[in-house]
Amino acid sequence: VPEFSLIRRLASLVPTSGADIECSIGDDGAVLCPDSGERLVVATDTLNEGTHFLPGADAGALGHKALAVNLSDLAAMGASPRWALLNLSLPREDAAWIEAFGSGFAGLAERTGVRLVGGDTCAGPLSLVVTVLGTQEPGRSLRRDGARPGDDVWVSGCLGDAALALERRLAGRPVEGRLAEALDAPEPRLALGRRLVGVAGACIDVSDGLLADLGHIATASGLGAVLTVADLPASPALAALEDDTRRWSLQLCGGDDYELCFTAPVAQRDTIRGIARDIDLRLTRVGSMEQGAAVRCRAPDGAAFRPARRAWEHFAGSDGG
Amino acid sequence: VPEFSLIRRLASLVPTSGADIECSIGDDGAVLCPDSGERLVVATDTLNEGTHFLPGADAGALGHKALAVNLSDLAAMGASPRWALLNLSLPREDAAWIEAFGSGFAGLAERTGVRLVGGDTCAGPLSLVVTVLGTQEPGRSLRRDGARPGDDVWVSGCLGDAALALERRLAGRPVEGRLAEALDAPEPRLALGRRLVGVAGACIDVSDGLLADLGHIATASGLGAVLTVADLPASPALAALEDDTRRWSLQLCGGDDYELCFTAPVAQRDTIRGIARDIDLRLTRVGSMEQGAAVRCRAPDGAAFRPARRAWEHFAGSDGG
Numbered sequence: 244v245p246e247f248s249l250i251r252r253l254a255s256l257v258p259t260s261g262a263d264i265e266c267s268i269g270d271d272g273a274v275l276c277p278d279s280g281e282r283l284v285v286a287t288d289t290l291n292e293g294t295h296f297l298p299g300a301d302a303g304a305l306g307h308k309a310l311a312v313n314l315s316d317l318a319a320m321g322a323s324p325r326w327a328l329l330n331l332s333l334p335r336e337d338a339a340w341i342e343a344f345g346s347g348f349a350g351l352a353e354r355t356g357v358r359l360v361g362g363d364t365c366a367g368p369l370s371l372v373v374t375v376l377g378t379q380e381p382g383r384s385l386r387r388d389g390a391r392p393g394d395d396v397w398v399s400g401c402l403g404d405a406a407l408a409l410e411r412r413l414a415g416r417p418v419e420g421r422l423a424e425a426l427d428a429p430e431p432r433l434a435l436g437r438r439l440v441g442v443a444g445a446c447i448d449v450s451d452g453l454l455a456d457l458g459h460i461a462t463a464s465g466l467g468a469v470l471t472v473a474d475l476p477a478s479p480a481l482a483a484l485e486d487d488t489r490r491w492s493l494q495l496c497g498g499d500d501y502e503l504c505f506t507a508p509v510a511q512r513d514t515i516r517g518i519a520r521d522i523d524l525r526l527t528r529v530g531s532m533e534q535g536a537a538v539r540c541r542a543p544d545g546a547a548f549r550p551a552r553r554a555w556e557h558f559a560g561s562d563g564g
Numbered sequence: 565v566p567e568f569s570l571i572r573r574l575a576s577l578v579p580t581s582g583a584d585i586e587c588s589i590g591d592d593g594a595v596l597c598p599d600s601g602e603r604l605v606v607a608t609d610t611l612n613e614g615t616h617f618l619p620g621a622d623a624g625a626l627g628h629k630a631l632a633v634n635l636s637d638l639a640a641m642g643a644s645p646r647w648a649l650l651n652l653s654l655p656r657e658d659a660a661w662i663e664a665f666g667s668g669f670a671g672l673a674e675r676t677g678v679r680l681v682g683g684d685t686c687a688g689p690l691s692l693v694v695t696v697l698g699t700q701e702p703g704r705s706l707r708r709d710g711a712r713p714g715d716d717v718w719v720s721g722c723l724g725d726a727a728l729a730l731e732r733r734l735a736g737r738p739v740e741g742r743l744a745e746a747l748d749a750p751e752p753r754l755a756l757g758r759r760l761v762g763v764a765g766a767c768i769d770v771s772d773g774l775l776a777d778l779g780h781i782a783t784a785s786g787l788g789a790v791l792t793v794a795d796l797p798a799s800p801a802l803a804a805l806e807d808d809t810r811r812w813s814l815q816l817c818g819g820d821d822y823e824l825c826f827t828a829p830v831a832q833r834d835t836i837r838g839i840a841r842d843i844d845l846r847l848t849r850v851g852s853m854e855q856g857a858a859v860r861c862r863a864p865d866g867a868a869f870r871p872a873r874r875a876w877e878h879f880a881g882s883d884g885g
Contacts, residue, residue: 275604370688
């Protein structure tokens with residue numbers, strides 16, 4: 244049965260055992276041992292070829308990214324990842340593809356302490372579903388509904404790089420270095436998420452673009468927000484774009500950033516700057532929460548800014564949107 | 565974002581909250597509260613159109629079956645199901661399909677106490693990935709590696725009905741009643757799995773056919789086994805087949821049965837018959853474990869029986885096998 248041999252092959256590439264795993268791949272289910280009283284935090288995401296990544300995408304990058312986008316969700320909850328499951332649909336058995344995919348997955352799994360405990364591989368159009376399970380102390384979850392009026396809005400890292408990289412790749416231009424990494428190998432902000440517990444009021448990971456994701460915090464918290472577009476953090480590649488509207492639009496709506504957006508009381512500014520130093524990660528104040536129901540963007544001249552129609556919509560359009 | 569609205573719509577159809585759920589659909593992850601000291605049991609399965617079900621399959625039946633095949637894994641571990649996640653890829657937004665699928669999923673979820681706590685819906689070829697999480701007391705898992713030489717081999721319910729139903733449906737013949745139910749609405753044997761804890765030595769759910777799945781028990785336990793084909797439990801529809809070889813082949817290799825196959829010491833026969841009465845489920849002794857490394861089948865005349873090439877291989881062949 245090929246479904247069996249492929250998951251076995253994958254299991255030989257990635258960490259699958261540990262003191263908190265009684266039974267892993269090879270039985271009907273995995274038997275896991277959370278510590279007494281721990282909360283379990285679970286997240287899952289699908290990546291489909293043609294919808295979430297381009298046909299012919301590098302297998303190693305997909306292995307990393309399929310796990311990374313899920314770990315990013317756990318980071319946004321302030322949880323520590325422990326176990327993962329992988330459902331892999333492949334059009335045909337391809338040992339070299341599996342090898343590369345497994346290596347990409349394993350590299351990130353090892354670095355973040357994640358063990359693969361289950362899943363399946365089967366025939367079908369290329370599709371990657373990863374489910375991650377993490378744990379945390381009770382009452383320590385970073386949720387979307389904890390923002391308060393007047394809270395600062397912060398964002399980690401830089402925004403818009405993945406979208407710019409996708410634009411260039413779709414145009415057939417080479418994409419390398421930091422830009423390629425932003426799109427192919429996003430780094431889940433796990434250390435930041437854990438440090439934000441007790442500091443941030445609300446938190447979300449930026450996967451659909453800052454505007455949409457801050458919108459989720461605003462809606463869940465029954466508030467509005469205002470963003471100052473000139474404050475949005477930009478990498479050198481993005482800062483080099485001369486068209487302000489294009490740059491801000493990529494930063495606000497690009498998506499695939501996998502940075503954390505969080506809110507915190509003004510009184511926490513020094514603490515947050517200390518966290519940024521401790522974990523060596525740029526944290527930028529980009530706006531604030533306010534009464535209302537919308538997320539507004541303010542240009543440097545004080546006027547309202549509306550992002551341009553997304554340059555990559557012909558691709559993202561396959562998402563049904 | 566349609567990915568958001570569809571999972572919300574599904575969440576309105578199925579149970580999503582409970583005292584052991586702090587945070588469910590609508591945040592980056594679900595926050596769940598296992599009891600202190602409980603083991604967590606996790607299983608996941610993919611159903612792809614064209615590989616695991618026929619194009620145009622009934623949406624309500626798929627909703628039931630996608631959950632049922634996963635609950636069957638928890639049953640085989642002796643665990644109690646609690647939470648589920650659903651990753652649904654759909655070629656297009658189709659409200660009626662979602663409605664029917666959600667109803668099928670919800671019916672079984674409500675009956676078995678499962679709450680939907682996460683997942684996503686996105687554009688792609690039709691694919692259903694369900695992940696189920698259950699709990700059980702430490703040291704109570706039914707595993708594949710616990711069979712001993714001389715143990716009886718038992719199986720629940722009847723075998724071969726789903727395979728016969730698939731054969732007939734592929735031939736364009738109407739399939740109704742109990743046969744259709746076997747293929748479209750298998751019933752996970754959760755009560756049986758729980759009762760077998762402390763009674764069975766090894767247990768597996770029959771998804772790939774009894775021969776293959778008992779083979780997994782044999783391999784994991786370092787043993788062989790012998791099956792008496794005349795003892796395999798048959799429904800009236802299957803018993804009516806005049807060709808013994810065809811009937812036994814369907815029962816041994818048909819797959820999609822979702823019954824439990826388990827081993828137990830001879831001394832447990834009365835206990836097992838008592839369980840069968842208590843839960844009103846047929847349990848049949850079909851063979852025994854022995855030294856060796858293969859699963860043998862014995863015909864009524866004592867000769868070795870080898871199943872015929874599977875009639876449905878032109879369909880199952882898309883599975884890569």
